[in-house]
Amino acid sequence: MNAAKEDFYFYTEGLAVGYHKTPLIKGIALSLKRGEILTLIGPNGAGKTTILRSIIRQLEPLGGAVFLDGKELGRWAVGELAARMSVVLTERVREEQMTCREVVETGRYPYTGRFGKLSKTDRLAVREAMELVHVEELAGESFGRISDGQRQRVMLARALCQEPDLIVLDEPTSYLDIRHKLEFLSLLQKLARQRRLSVVLSMHELDLAERVSDKVACIRGDRVDRFGSPEEVFTPGYINRLYQISAGSYREQAATAELPPAKGRPQVFVLSGAGSGIPIYRRLQRQGIPFATGILWENDQDYPVAQALASEVVGEKAFCRIRRESVGRAKELMDGCREIICTLDPGMANDFYPELAELAEYGRQLQSRLGLSFLAR
Amino acid sequence: MEGKNSSAAYLALAVLAGVLLVLNLGIGSVNIPLREVLSVLAGKDGGVSRDIILDIRFPRALAAAVLGGALALSGYLLQTFFHNPVAGPFILGISSGAKLLVASVLVISMKQMLQPGSAVMVGAAFIGAMASMGVVLLMSQMVESMSMLVISGVMVGYICSAVTDFLVAFAEDADIVNLHNWSKGSFSGIGWGDVAMMAVVVMAASLCVLLLSKQIAAYQLGEAYARSLGMDVMGFRLLLVLLSSVLSACVTAFAGPVSFVGIAVPHLMKRLLGTSRPFLVIPACFLGGAAFCLFCDLLARTLLAPAELGISTVTAVFGAPVVILILVRQKRGRIR
Numbered sequence: 001m002n003a004a005k006e007d008f009y010f011y012t013e014g015l016a017v018g019y020h021k022t023p024l025i026k027g028i029a030l031s032l033k034r035g036e037i038l039t040l041i042g043p044n045g046a047g048k049t050t051i052l053r054s055i056i057r058q059l060e061p062l063g064g065a066v067f068l069d070g071k072e073l074g075r076w077a078v079g080e081l082a083a084r085m086s087v088v089l090t091e092r093v094r095e096e097q098m099t100c101r102e103v104v105e106t107g108r109y110p111y112t113g114r115f116g117k118l119s120k121t122d123r124l125a126v127r128e129a130m131e132l133v134h135v136e137e138l139a140g141e142s143f144g145r146i147s148d149g150q151r152q153r154v155m156l157a158r159a160l161c162q163e164p165d166l167i168v169l170d171e172p173t174s175y176l177d178i179r180h181k182l183e184f185l186s187l188l189q190k191l192a193r194q195r196r197l198s199v200v201l202s203m204h205e206l207d208l209a210e211r212v213s214d215k216v217a218c219i220r221g222d223r224v225d226r227f228g229s230p231e232e233v234f235t236p237g238y239i240n241r242l243y244q245i246s247a248g249s250y251r252e253q254a255a256t257a258e259l260p261p262a263k264g265r266p267q268v269f270v271l272s273g274a275g276s277g278i279p280i281y282r283r284l285q286r287q288g289i290p291f292a293t294g295i296l297w298e299n300d301q302d303y304p305v306a307q308a309l310a311s312e313v314v315g316e317k318a319f320c321r322i323r324r325e326s327v328g329r330a331k332e333l334m335d336g337c338r339e340i341i342c343t344l345d346p347g348m349a350n351d352f353y354p355e356l357a358e359l360a361e362y363g364r365q366l367q368s369r370l371g372l373s374f375l376a377r
Numbered sequence: 378m379e380g381k382n383s384s385a386a387y388l389a390l391a392v393l394a395g396v397l398l399v400l401n402l403g404i405g406s407v408n409i410p411l412r413e414v415l416s417v418l419a420g421k422d423g424g425v426s427r428d429i430i431l432d433i434r435f436p437r438a439l440a441a442a443v444l445g446g447a448l449a450l451s452g453y454l455l456q457t458f459f460h461n462p463v464a465g466p467f468i469l470g471i472s473s474g475a476k477l478l479v480a481s482v483l484v485i486s487m488k489q490m491l492q493p494g495s496a497v498m499v500g501a502a503f504i505g506a507m508a509s510m511g512v513v514l515l516m517s518q519m520v521e522s523m524s525m526l527v528i529s530g531v532m533v534g535y536i537c538s539a540v541t542d543f544l545v546a547f548a549e550d551a552d553i554v555n556l557h558n559w560s561k562g563s564f565s566g567i568g569w570g571d572v573a574m575m576a577v578v579v580m581a582a583s584l585c586v587l588l589l590s591k592q593i594a595a596y597q598l599g600e601a602y603a604r605s606l607g608m609d610v611m612g613f614r615l616l617l618v619l620l621s622s623v624l625s626a627c628v629t630a631f632a633g634p635v636s637f638v639g640i641a642v643p644h645l646m647k648r649l650l651g652t653s654r655p656f657l658v659i660p661a662c663f664l665g666g667a668a669f670c671l672f673c674d675l676l677a678r679t680l681l682a683p684a685e686l687g688i689s690t691v692t693a694v695f696g697a698p699v700v701i702l703i704l705v706r707q708k709r710g711r712i713r
Contacts, residue, residue, distance in 0.1 A: 058601055082607030089605075093598050097653035102594075109595045109606040115656055116591030158598075162606070 009034045009069060009198050010166055016063030017047065017054040023062045024050055028224050030217055034165065035196040037188060039209045042219030043243050048202040049090075049170055051219065055200060056087050056168050068166060082110040086162035088155045088169040093143065100146065100154045101139040104130055107162040129161035130154075133187055149180035156187070167191075169201040173208070181205065185212045207255040210234050218242050251304035258308035259285060266292035266311045269330075269337040271359055275301035276343035281309045292333040295326050295356065322355040330359055334366055383657050386649050390664040394442060397671035401438040402430050404675060406683055438671060440567040440575065444628045445638060445670025446663035447579045449646075450586055451624035452639020453662050457593050457655075458617045461523040462703050465639030466506070466625035467689075469526075470533030472636075474509025475502035475629035477537040480544050480560060487548060495574045495630065502626035509533055510622050561687040562633040564674050575627050582623045583663060589616060590655035597653065635670070636689040637696025642666045644703055669695070 005011060011031035018024035025047045032038045040048045053059040055066055057073055066073040069084055076084070086107065093103070107129070108122045118126070130136045133153045138146055143154065152172055159167050169188075173181045189212055191197045203209045209216060209230075216233040218226040220242055226233050239250040248259040262284065268291040270280050277293055278301065284291045294314025296303045306313045314330045316322055334340055340363040344356060403414045409426045417430045452465040466472045482501040486493045493501075516529040538560075545556050558565065592613050596603045604610050628635060646661040647653050673691040680686055 078607035
């Protein structure tokens with residue numbers, strides 16, 4: 001973080017947040033430039049919503065300050081603030097009689113006169129916002145009758161027609177299916193890129209958070225544990241610690257979550273690589289059969305999943321030669337197994353790694369000698 | 378398109394209210410033909426029908442119209458406040474709170490051989506309304522669901538009514554009949570002075586409500602969104618409480634508690650207009666409430682003539698089914 005404060009559209013300094021004068025999280029230092037997306041991640045109840053509520057001034061900070069557009073939050077007149085920052089919240093809107101257009105129109109509140117009558121400019125802004133998030137065809141529909149995905153987009157249109165520079169969203173993707181999650185996030189990305197809109201949101205989907213965010217803040221009950229780019233945050237093993245995962249694990253390299261591995265001495269050896277092992281590993285995990293696998297380079301697709309699920313992984317450093325001792329260890333493991341599964345195709349003439357071909361052959365012999373099952377592709 | 382729709386709706390409501398007003402003037406223990414009613418109104422005719430219309434029926438009909446509008450608006454404000462479509466001054470016990478205080482003032486002043494003025498009555502009703510509103514607010518902090526809030530309100534209403542009945546039993550025999558009628562809700566015995574008084578109060582309050590339409594629209598999405606739009610939510614909520622209390626207090630002071638108008642009318646008006654845009658709904662509520670009460674009072678006066686039904690008896694017959702309809706729709710919406 002060598003950037004000067006002036007570079008940031010939004011930042012916090014030693015912010016402390018909490019309820020009833022009891023600070024929950026202290027020393028929060030977040031910063032965001034125009035056109036960047038910041039995602040808050042962390043376990044349930046860690047205080048993501050509390051931080052968001054303090055940022056949008058629904059909760060008084062218990063220390064420190066929030067700065068927006070170079071000025072402390074509390075110094076903005078409420079109307080001026082509303083023209084710079086808008087929100088999409090989790091609370092369900094209960095008004096059933098409103099049409100979607102009417103819901104979106106409430107976003108023009110800071111710009112309309114005494115009676116809230118919409119001018120031509122206001123109507124244009126409403127229409128543009130609705131077109132931008134593709135809900136123009138819902139304009140006349142009752143807000144209570146549309147789907148969750150549509151509702152979330154209508155609320156985004158509402159926030160957009162408020163013409164903010166910063167938009168704050170509390171778990172906007174939680175009730176959406178995968179298609180609508182991706183649609184919604186790509187929309188945010190487009191807005192950030194094209195309109196230089198700064199976005200602060202909270203999210204539970206770590207894989208998506210990693211993809212969409214320029215900055216990630218990890219909230220952990222009493223502090224912001226990490227704040228930085230996704231590369232800085234999603235280091236191997238970190239998510240397991242942040243969420244205190246005990247059943248299963250999260251693999252940052254593959255952005256996948258795996259259930260706990262079967263425990264015990266390996267009964268099956270899986271000779272695989274290049275992603276071919278993943279479905280086998282997961283099937284064995286489902287059946288509760290402990291297994292070993294190898295030889296995998298650390299940059300192999302199979303590697304992170306194997307690490308999560310196998311009792312033992314015979315591995316090699318990325319792009320390095322396979323060492324004899326690894327071959328030996330793999331053979332040892334094979335000897336102890338009752339089944340060997342080979343997903344490799346060692347028939348590829350001379351181009352194939354000789355050590356892997358050797359292991360495949362070893363497995364085949366083992367099978368015929370001991371009557372083991374050998375499943376080759 | 379929307380504008381045309383709502384103009385047509387306004388026109389229909391206004392015509393309906395006008396027709397009902399004239400019917401109210403013509404129909405009664407003595408039926409007066411339409412031609413005569415119109416000529417009395419034009420100031421041409423004299424005689425008995427003139428006295429009946431101008432001294433008794435006209436002020437009563439105007440009161441029904443003004444107070445009906447006030448009730449509908451009061452209900453609308455409470456629904457906005459609680460984000461609850463079945464909130465209303467009667468069901469939340471606010472009318473009963475007002476009734477209790479007015480009854481107390483009446484009984485005490487009767488003992489002192491005093492005749493309290495209508496301003497005193499409105500003031501007492503306002504204090505009573507605010508007091509029970511305070512209780513309801515306190516309860517709304519404690520209960521989460523809308524049905525629990527409504528049940529609490531109904532309980533408050535019962536307590537206030539019980540105490541009122543107790544007080545009424547203390548009153549002198551001769552006054553009981555009058556007080557008894559009033560405590561059941563009735564537009565009878567309203568004179569021109571009362572009409573002037575209520576018109577001033579209700580019109581002023583209604584104008585304030587209309588001035589709040591922008592805020593009400595923003596508040597419909599919930600408190601947090603309203604605040605994020607730069608609205609002073611605390612001040613707005615206070616205004617809502619004050620205005621709805623003034624309106625329902627005014628009704629209670631002059632006509633006693635009147636049930637269900639506050640819930641049924643706003644709901645029907647939103648359906649009629651096909652929108653919940655406050656700037657359109659507020660005037661419609663007033664007109665609709667006026668028409669509804671004129672209609673109900675006409676029935677109350679004529680169905681069992683010469684005896685009179687309590688106005689709440691009639692409004693309940695037409696209003697309660699609407700409440701049931703709202704609840705059923707809500708339930709269905711939640712399951713979906």
